[in-house]
Amino acid sequence: MKAWAKTFPENKHVKFLADGAGKYTHALGLELDLSEKGLGVRSRRYALLVDDLKVKVANVESGGEFTVSGADEILKAL
Numbered sequence: 001m002k003a004w005a006k007t008f009p010e011n012k013h014v015k016f017l018a019d020g021a022g023k024y025t026h027a028l029g030l031e032l033d034l035s036e037k038g039l040g041v042r043s044r045r046y047a048l049l050v051d052d053l054k055v056k057v058a059n060v061e062s063g064g065e066f067t068v069s070g071a072d073e074i075l076k077a078l
Helices: 002-006 023-028 071-077
Strands: 031-033 041-043 046-051 054-060
Touching: 046 071, 054 071
Parallel strands: none
Antiparallel strands: 031 041, 046 054
């Protein structure tokens, strides 16, 4: 995440956060158990718009789709 954030040096408003242990994902209830496919527990694909520590928008994908969690959808919500 640190390397990705460095590609946006002018950014002053977006925080790049990692969840390597999956604790945040678990707390949000956004786990996806793919153990039967040999992939273990993963995070669902989602995007959050957070303002002043409050979630304003939570776009959570269903299944393997990529329709609501992209940057364009979050930008529409700003």
